[in-house]
Amino acid sequence: MIKVIDVNDNKPDIEVTSLSNVVSEGSKPGTVISLISVTDKDSGVNGKVICSLSENVPFELKPSFQDNMYSLVIKRQLDRELVPDYDITIVATDLGQPALSTSKTFNVQISDVNDNSPEFSQNPLELYLVENNAPGASIFSVSASDKDVNDNAAITYNIIRSEGAQQETDMASFLNINADNGHIHALKSFDFEKVKTFQFQILAEDSGSPPLSSNVTVKVYILDQNDNTPVILSPVISANGSAEGVEEIPRNVNAGHLVTKVRAFDADVGYNGWLLFSLHEITDHTLFGLDRYTGQIRTLRPFTETDEAAHKLTIVVKDNGNVSLSASATMTITVVEPKEAFAASDVKSTVNSEDESNVTFYLIITLGSVSVLFIFSIIVLIAMQCSKSTDYSSKYLQDPNYDGTLCHSIQYRSGDKRYMLVGPRMSIGSTIVPGSNGNTLVVPDRRRTTGEVR
Incomplete structure (x- = not known):
C-alpha cells in the first residue's frame, strides 16, 4: 500500500453565478447580486480557500452555509450619477505552502432611477427685450439639464399661467413656449410706454415615473426705442x-x-x-x-x-x-x-385776483365762525359763574354813608344793658343820628356776679 501525499500544486478555481450584471441604483444595502463558488483540487489545508474583494467598491462578500460559497451583496447606497459601473475583482487564495491564488474580474452596471429633478443654470433668468418686437418671433430660449438618463432626462417645458381674474392682466398670456426645446415666442408687440417690466415662470418636467419638475422665474425688461415724437x-x-x-x-x-x-x-x-x-x-x-x-x-x-x-x-x-x-x-x-401791455397784464391779473378773492372769502368765513364760537363760549362761561354766586343785596340794606370799606362794631353800655353797634366803617365827615337804633344790636347782659361780658 503506497499512500500519496498531496502537494499544493493546484490553484483555486472561481465560478461566478450572477443574478444580473445590471443593478439598480435604487437597490437597498444587503441586496444579493451574485453567488461566488470557489473550488481547489488539492486536499487538506491546500484545499482551504480564502476570498477577498478589490478595495473601494460598495460591495462585500458574505460566506454561505456551505464551504467555499460566498454571496456578493451591496454594502452601501449606490449612485449612478457618481459611478455608473464597477469592475469587481475577486481574489481566491488557498492556505497551502506556498499559497496559490486566482483572481477573477467582472463588471456590474448601475441602472438609472429618476431621482434627479431638472435644473436651470440660473434662477432667476433675465431677459432684455426691445419694444416693438415682431409678433410671433422667438424672443428667448430656456434650457434645463437632468443628471438622469433616457426618459428620466427627457424634459418638457411649460409656462405657468395665472388663473381667474388675474389671467387678463398676466403678461404670460401673450407668450408661448415650445415644449421640446424651450424657445419662447411673443404673441404681441410690447410697448415700453405701457409695460416696462414683468415676470413669469417656466416649469421644466422630466418623463420619469413619477415625473420630477422644477421652475424658473424669467424677469423681462422692456427696452425703450425712439418711437415717440416730442x-x-x-x-x-x-x-x-x-x-x-x-x-x-x-x-x-x-x-x-x-x-x-x-x-x-x-x-x-x-x-x-x-x-x-x-x-x-x-x-x-x-x-x-x-x-x-x-x-x-x-x-x-x-x-x-x-x-x-x-x-x-x-x-x-x-x-x-x-x-x-x-x-x-x-x-x-x-x-x-x-x-x-399794462392793460393786457391787468386783464391777466384780474383773472388771478378773482381766484385769490374766492380764497380770501372762504378764509374770512372760517375765521368769523371761529371768532363767534369763541365769544359764545366766553358768554356761557360767565353766565355759569354768575349763577353760582349768592345775591346778598336783598338781605341787607347798605348804609348811605358806606364807602366800600370793611364793617366794624362799637360797644357801649346804658344802665344794665350792653349795646353793640355793627355797621360799615364810616367815611370821614359822616355822623350817627342820635336816637337811631337802625344799626344797633342789643346784647343781653349775662354777667351775674363778675360783671364781665364775653
Missing part, C-alpha cells in the same frame, strides 16, 4: 396738430427780457427723451434768442422805432434718438406800447 405743451397745440401761440411784450423792455418758455414732453426715456430746441425761421435774428436746452426765448437787444410790431418764430423740438424725431411750433410775438 409733444409741445406750450404754446397751446391747435386742433390740426401744429402748435401756435401769440405773445405780447412792451416795446420798452431791455435785452435779456424773458418773452416766453417753450415746454415740450417726450414719452421716451434716456437720450430718446432728451429734447433740444432750435429756431428755424425768424423775421429778425438780432431781436430774439432761444436757449437750446431750456426752451426760453429772450430778447437780445432793446427794441427801436424801426423794428416791426409783429415777429414770427418757428421753433423745432428734436429728441436725441438714433433716428431723431421732431415737432415744430409757430409763435407770433407782438410788440405793443407800454400802456397796451
Whole structure:
C-alpha cells in the first residue's frame, strides 16, 4: 500500500453565478447580486480557500452555509450619477505552502432611477427685450439639464399661467413656449410706454415615473426705442396738430427780457427723451434768442422805432434718438406800447385776483365762525359763574354813608344793658343820628356776679 501525499500544486478555481450584471441604483444595502463558488483540487489545508474583494467598491462578500460559497451583496447606497459601473475583482487564495491564488474580474452596471429633478443654470433668468418686437418671433430660449438618463432626462417645458381674474392682466398670456426645446415666442408687440417690466415662470418636467419638475422665474425688461415724437405743451397745440401761440411784450423792455418758455414732453426715456430746441425761421435774428436746452426765448437787444410790431418764430423740438424725431411750433410775438401791455397784464391779473378773492372769502368765513364760537363760549362761561354766586343785596340794606370799606362794631353800655353797634366803617365827615337804633344790636347782659361780658 503506497499512500500519496498531496502537494499544493493546484490553484483555486472561481465560478461566478450572477443574478444580473445590471443593478439598480435604487437597490437597498444587503441586496444579493451574485453567488461566488470557489473550488481547489488539492486536499487538506491546500484545499482551504480564502476570498477577498478589490478595495473601494460598495460591495462585500458574505460566506454561505456551505464551504467555499460566498454571496456578493451591496454594502452601501449606490449612485449612478457618481459611478455608473464597477469592475469587481475577486481574489481566491488557498492556505497551502506556498499559497496559490486566482483572481477573477467582472463588471456590474448601475441602472438609472429618476431621482434627479431638472435644473436651470440660473434662477432667476433675465431677459432684455426691445419694444416693438415682431409678433410671433422667438424672443428667448430656456434650457434645463437632468443628471438622469433616457426618459428620466427627457424634459418638457411649460409656462405657468395665472388663473381667474388675474389671467387678463398676466403678461404670460401673450407668450408661448415650445415644449421640446424651450424657445419662447411673443404673441404681441410690447410697448415700453405701457409695460416696462414683468415676470413669469417656466416649469421644466422630466418623463420619469413619477415625473420630477422644477421652475424658473424669467424677469423681462422692456427696452425703450425712439418711437415717440416730442409733444409741445406750450404754446397751446391747435386742433390740426401744429402748435401756435401769440405773445405780447412792451416795446420798452431791455435785452435779456424773458418773452416766453417753450415746454415740450417726450414719452421716451434716456437720450430718446432728451429734447433740444432750435429756431428755424425768424423775421429778425438780432431781436430774439432761444436757449437750446431750456426752451426760453429772450430778447437780445432793446427794441427801436424801426423794428416791426409783429415777429414770427418757428421753433423745432428734436429728441436725441438714433433716428431723431421732431415737432415744430409757430409763435407770433407782438410788440405793443407800454400802456397796451399794462392793460393786457391787468386783464391777466384780474383773472388771478378773482381766484385769490374766492380764497380770501372762504378764509374770512372760517375765521368769523371761529371768532363767534369763541365769544359764545366766553358768554356761557360767565353766565355759569354768575349763577353760582349768592345775591346778598336783598338781605341787607347798605348804609348811605358806606364807602366800600370793611364793617366794624362799637360797644357801649346804658344802665344794665350792653349795646353793640355793627355797621360799615364810616367815611370821614359822616355822623350817627342820635336816637337811631337802625344799626344797633342789643346784647343781653349775662354777667351775674363778675360783671364781665364775653
